[in-house]
Amino acid sequence: MTKTNGAKRELSLIVNGEVRIFHAYPMERLLDVLRGQLGLTGTKEGCGEGECGSCSVLMNGALVNSCLVPVLQAQGSQIMTIEGLDEDARICALQETFLELGGAQCGICTPGMILAACSLLRDQPQPTIEDIREALAGNLCRCTGYSQIFEAVAEAARRYSEHCSEPGSIR
Numbered sequence: 698m699t700k701t702n703g704a705k706r707e708l709s710l711i712v713n714g715e716v717r718i719f720h721a722y723p724m725e726r727l728l729d730v731l732r733g734q735l736g737l738t739g740t741k742e743g744c745g746e747g748e749c750g751s752c753s754v755l756m757n758g759a760l761v762n763s764c765l766v767p768v769l770q771a772q773g774s775q776i777m778t779i780e781g782l783d784e785d786a787r788i789c790a791l792q793e794t795f796l797e798l799g800g801a802q803c804g805i806c807t808p809g810m811i812l813a814a815c816s817l818l819r820d821q822p823q824p825t826i827e828d829i830r831e832a833l834a835g836n837l838c839r840c841t842g843y844s845q846i847f848e849a850v851a852e853a854a855r856r857y858s859e860h861c862s863e864p865g866s867i868r
C-alpha cells in the first residue's frame with residue numbers, strides 16, 4: 698500500500714521519453730503514480746512486496762520493481778514502461794513469440810517478463826537458456842510453467858539477430 702505521509706510535492710519523471718509533471722506524496726510508490734496518475738496501466742501489480750516482478754519498469758536503464766520505489770527516489774529519472782517499448786524491434790519480436798509460443802496466458806506477468814527479457818537482449822543479444830532463466834529469475838508466472846516463456850525469449854533473440862543487422866537503441 699502506498700505511503701501518504703508528508704505533504705504532496707510537485708515532482709517530475711521522464712516517462713517513455715516525455716517529461717511528466719505531477720503532484721505526489723514523497724513515499725508514494727512509483728507503481729501507483731505510473732498507473733494512477735499517469736494512466737500507464739500496462740505496469741501490473743502482483744505481490745506489492747518486491748517478490749513477483751510484475752511491476753517491473755526500467756529506471757535509468759536498470760530493471761526495478763516499481764512497487765518498491767518511492768516516487769521521490771525516482772525524481773527526474775528516465776522511466777521506461779511497457780507502453781514505451783512498442784517501437785523497439787526486440788519488443789516486436791518478443792510480442793510475436795510470446796503470442797505464438799504461449800508465453801502469455803493471463804497476462805499479469807507479461808509486461809514485466811517482456812521488460813526483463815528486453816533488458817537482457819539489449820545487453821546480451823544471443824543469450825543461452827541459462828542466461829534467460831537467470832535474467833527472468835525475479836519474474837514469477839503462475840500460469841505457464843516458464844518453459845514457454847524461456848522458449849519465446851530464445852526464439853525472439855534468434856529472429857532479432859536474423860532480421861536486424863543494425864540494432865536500434867533501447868533506452
Ligand code: FES
Binds near residue numbers: 742743745748750764
Ligand atoms: S508487484 Fe512489485 S514485485 Fe510484485
Ligand code: FES
Binds near residue numbers: 801837
Ligand atoms: S501468464 Fe499468468 S502469471 Fe504469467
